[in-house]
Amino acid sequence: MIRRRQLIKAAGLGAAGAALAMPALGQGLPEVKWRLASSFPRSLDLLHGGAEVFAQAVADATDGKFQIQIFAPGEVVSSLEALDAVQKGTVEACHTALSYYWGKDPTFALATGVPFGMNSRQQSAWFSHGGGNDLLNEFLKDFGCSALPAGNTGCQMGGWFRSEIKSAADLNGLKIRIGGVAGKVLQRLGAVPQQIAAGEIYSELDKGSIDAAAWVGPYDDEKIGLTKVARFYYYPGWLAGSTTLHLVFNQAKWNDLPKPYRAILTTAAGLANADMQARYDAANPAALKRLVAGGAKLRAIPQDVLEASYKAASELYKEIADDNPKFKKVLEAFTAFRNDEYLWWQVAEYTYDNFMIRQRAKG
Amino acid sequence: MIRRRQLIKAAGLGAAGAALAMPALGQGLPEVKWRLASSFPRSLDLLHGGAEVFAQAVADATDGKFQIQIFAPGEVVSSLEALDAVQKGTVEACHTALSYYWGKDPTFALATGVPFGMNSRQQSAWFSHGGGNDLLNEFLKDFGCSALPAGNTGCQMGGWFRSEIKSAADLNGLKIRIGGVAGKVLQRLGAVPQQIAAGEIYSELDKGSIDAAAWVGPYDDEKIGLTKVARFYYYPGWLAGSTTLHLVFNQAKWNDLPKPYRAILTTAAGLANADMQARYDAANPAALKRLVAGGAKLRAIPQDVLEASYKAASELYKEIADDNPKFKKVLEAFTAFRNDEYLWWQVAEYTYDNFMIRQRAKG
Numbered sequence: 134m135i136r137r138r139q140l141i142k143a144a145g146l147g148a149a150g151a152a153l154a155m156p157a158l159g160q161g162l163p164e165v166k167w168r169l170a171s172s173f174p175r176s177l178d179l180l181h182g183g184a185e186v187f188a189q190a191v192a193d194a195t196d197g198k199f200q201i202q203i204f205a206p207g208e209v210v211s212s213l214e215a216l217d218a219v220q221k222g223t224v225e226a227c228h229t230a231l232s233y234y235w236g237k238d239p240t241f242a243l244a245t246g247v248p249f250g251m252n253s254r255q256q257s258a259w260f261s262h263g264g265g266n267d268l269l270n271e272f273l274k275d276f277g278c279s280a281l282p283a284g285n286t287g288c289q290m291g292g293w294f295r296s297e298i299k300s301a302a303d304l305n306g307l308k309i310r311i312g313g314v315a316g317k318v319l320q321r322l323g324a325v326p327q328q329i330a331a332g333e334i335y336s337e338l339d340k341g342s343i344d345a346a347a348w349v350g351p352y353d354d355e356k357i358g359l360t361k362v363a364r365f366y367y368y369p370g371w372l373a374g375s376t377t378l379h380l381v382f383n384q385a386k387w388n389d390l391p392k393p394y395r396a397i398l399t400t401a402a403g404l405a406n407a408d409m410q411a412r413y414d415a416a417n418p419a420a421l422k423r424l425v426a427g428g429a430k431l432r433a434i435p436q437d438v439l440e441a442s443y444k445a446a447s448e449l450y451k452e453i454a455d456d457n458p459k460f461k462k463v464l465e466a467f468t469a470f471r472n473d474e475y476l477w478w479q480v481a482e483y484t485y486d487n488f489m490i491r492q493r494a495k496g
Numbered sequence: 497m498i499r500r501r502q503l504i505k506a507a508g509l510g511a512a513g514a515a516l517a518m519p520a521l522g523q524g525l526p527e528v529k530w531r532l533a534s535s536f537p538r539s540l541d542l543l544h545g546g547a548e549v550f551a552q553a554v555a556d557a558t559d560g561k562f563q564i565q566i567f568a569p570g571e572v573v574s575s576l577e578a579l580d581a582v583q584k585g586t587v588e589a590c591h592t593a594l595s596y597y598w599g600k601d602p603t604f605a606l607a608t609g610v611p612f613g614m615n616s617r618q619q620s621a622w623f624s625h626g627g628g629n630d631l632l633n634e635f636l637k638d639f640g641c642s643a644l645p646a647g648n649t650g651c652q653m654g655g656w657f658r659s660e661i662k663s664a665a666d667l668n669g670l671k672i673r674i675g676g677v678a679g680k681v682l683q684r685l686g687a688v689p690q691q692i693a694a695g696e697i698y699s700e701l702d703k704g705s706i707d708a709a710a711w712v713g714p715y716d717d718e719k720i721g722l723t724k725v726a727r728f729y730y731y732p733g734w735l736a737g738s739t740t741l742h743l744v745f746n747q748a749k750w751n752d753l754p755k756p757y758r759a760i761l762t763t764a765a766g767l768a769n770a771d772m773q774a775r776y777d778a779a780n781p782a783a784l785k786r787l788v789a790g791g792a793k794l795r796a797i798p799q800d801v802l803e804a805s806y807k808a809a810s811e812l813y814k815e816i817a818d819d820n821p822k823f824k825k826v827l828e829a830f831t832a833f834r835n836d837e838y839l840w841w842q843v844a845e846y847t848y849d850n851f852m853i854r855q856r857a858k859g
Contacts, residue, residue, distance in 0.1 A: 161524045161525075190759065190763045193756065193759030194756055194759045194763060195756060196754075196755070249852065249855070252845065252848065252852075254616065254617065254774075255777060257774050257777075258773075258774040258777035258778045259778075260774075261771060261775075261778075262774050262775050262777075263778050287617075287844070288845045290844060368843045368844050368847055369843070369847040369848035369851070370848070371848065374848060374852070391559075392556070393556065393557055393559040396556030396557045397557045397760075400553045400556075400557060400764055403770060403771065404766035404767055404770075407620065407766060407767075408766065410621075411617075411621040411623075411624045411625050412624075412625050414618060414621035415624075417840045418836035418837060419836065421839070421840050431843065471852075472856055473781035473782065474777065475849075475852050475853050475856045476785070476856065477714070477777075477780045480731045480794065481650070481653060481713065481732040482732070482849075483846075483849050483853060484731055484732040484796065485734065485737060486845075486846050487846070488806075489737070489834075490841065490842040492612070493835055493838045493842075
């Protein structure tokens with residue numbers, strides 16, 4: 134028995150302190166248990182699932198030695214407290230939309246996606262090969278955290294409206310359930326942004342105490358069943374272009390990990406990032422068909438609304454940038470990358486999609 | 497000394513045979529050395545780099561215990577022999593375009609991308625969450641292999657032409673350097689597909705012994721410098737829609753791996769898959785600008801050429817499917833998924849990109 138315990142000790146296992154030891158080649162890797170706060174309830178299975186895909190990949194790669202327990206909002210902290218919990222070390226990591234914290238600093242919004250930002254592929258390219266990850270992690274240093282992209286919804290929808298919007302004038306006085314930067318943009322168009330919890334969107338629209346609500350895209354929207362209370366379903370979701378979610382790590386806890394575990398977390402986050410987009414892409418078409426069959430009326434956001442929103446967004450960004458050098462720095466990098474991307478996009482990707490969409494419509 | 501050797505033995509290390517042992521929790525994982533044949537020369541750094549990203553992620557995750565040595569074409573086998581080398585067990589894995597083997601069975605082409613196939617995101621979604629991986633691996637069983645997507649170039653360009661193409665009639669008799677299924681499609685439009693090695697494209701165009709050549713997209717095309725010998729640069733690359741590369745594993749070698757190593761390979765392939773697309777997306781815009789500044793004349797492929805090619809491709813697929821039930825099965829799944837994707841695409845992604853492209857053009 135003593136012999137066996139010595140072997141275990143020699144392999145760097147068993148003792149809690151061993152989790153911090155850098156293992157030499159040939160030693161077994163330590164057992165590590167982490168807690169992760171997700172900002173997304175289990176009912177939003179693809180959003181919540183991002184953390185699950187990540188944690189499973191980490192467990193599988195480490196033969197179960199590195200276990201990450203996922204907590205839904207309310208189980209440890211609320212949805213919007215996930216970042217704070219990581220910063221304080223209450224949990225080692227969280228899976229969240231960094232834009233939730235834009236009240237601390239609007240720079241957070243640029244990490245997730247802002248009105249008229251990049252599409253999903255462009256945003257992934259910016260993070261991994263356009264300097265985006267470095268800029269974000271430089272910014273996150275002040276919060277004692279670092280982050281990796283871990284999921285994207287793709288372009289979302291523009292929201293559910295009780296009545297049709299024919300021009301920008303129709304937005305005047307409209308109470309719209311919408312948060313963050315997009316809410317500030319719509320405010321400039323005369324709309325009144327409302328903060329309403331997901332669980333109350335249906336009843337507030339039903340009562341008519343709000344006129345419209347932005348949520349996600351077909352697959353998630355279908356779950357809260359807004360077709361009956363706000364049947365005009367607008368596209369595209371200019372509110373973000375695409376929405377990147379992040380895994381955020383407490384920097385001290387990250388630094389304590391053996392190097393191979395840091396590598397495994399990084400690779401698993403990369404997988405989770407691509408996997409969520411693929412799940413949304415696979416799930417949205419059928420959901421859209423069901424929504425339309427159930428009475429949703431698809432409508433394009435009028436061009437003048439898009440243009441007025443674009444103008445308002447540009448003005449808002451300029452105002453924030455004038456006051457906030459961190460925001461300015463990230464915004465300038467973000468915008469330059471986006472503009473170059475769309476220069477290339479219009480040549481090959483867009484032209485190809487254009488042809489394919491028209492061929493499909495012909496049957 | 498005896499004590500130390502016993503420890504090493506107890507940890508499942510040292511002996512070559514230990515590489516095949518399934519380690520229990522707490523044991524160190526075995527040292528494994530694999531050889532991987534890449535079909536892409538080092539000069540095509542993003543294509544070749546896919547295997548490097550993969551091998552590095554595997555080494556990092558295993559603290560260097562699982563080493564994958566990458567061989568460029570010609571170092572072990574030629575570019576087009578990579579799959580055979582995996583099948584025979586000459587190497588444990590390869591990184592290749594499965595379409596290279598369409599002569600064995602045209603079903604291989606559907607794994608990589610065919611004329612008027614899916615775009616990059618759609619293809620990734622099909623593989624991971626639309627049944628594509630399962631269909632492909634069922635097909636690969638007869639070859640004693642299995643595969644994971646590991647890289648995509650995105651939509652490519654339509655090729656370099658010595659003179660302008662104004663309509664489908666201009667393709668008649670044109671000698672075009674193009675391979676695979678796309679070559680068969682162009683043949684139906686009266687063109688004469690040519691098989692020419694990459695290193696000879698420039699001189700053959702310069703001599704005028706061919707009239708046009710398809711290669712990849714701006715970043716790779718720039719390297720072989722065709723602007724001077726064929727300045728009309730056509731878009732989009734209908735030849736594929738997107739091009740998925742694969743890591744292919746010898747099934748017996750894969751089965752011999754401990755479970756955590758199989759998990760690490762899977763996660764690392766997922767990372768490599770997304771990473772190559774991001775690298776291309778980050779690199780193409782600047783390359784396109786340089787090509788245009790250097791004299792390349794960007795031209796849209798005329799609509800009647802696209803439509804005639806679409807018709808020819810559809811007829812070709814039907815003829816192959818009538819003869820080949822494996823091709824038929826994969827084609828039907830592929831086409832159904834693609835059509836649903838484009839139904840959704842035209843609503844949000846495409847409309848968003850459309851607006852952003854027009855805004856950028858306005859400045």
